[in-house]
Amino acid sequence: MAMCPLCNGFDSYETRCASCGSLMLDGGKATDFLDDYSAYMDIDVLKLVDGDLNSLAENICLHMFSCPLCQQDQMVVVKE
Secondary structure, rough: OOOOOOOOOOOOOOEEOOOOOOOOOOEEHHHHHHHHHHHHHHHHHHHHOOOOOOOOOOEEEEEEEEEOOOOOEEEEEOOO
């Protein structure tokens, strides 16, 4: 079973906002934003609806990063 290094705190990732250059904050898995209960659902099931058709097969986790200054959001692909 593959595990996301960001979700499990094994690693960190830094990226800068394309609009203003500020350091963006990791908001967690993109699927956690689907509804109030998606954070508690099976990860493999959620990968079927995360917006990437191959995320389950390729063992990747999509993370939502947001800029605290200009409020821009960015999806980052993380290899599990």
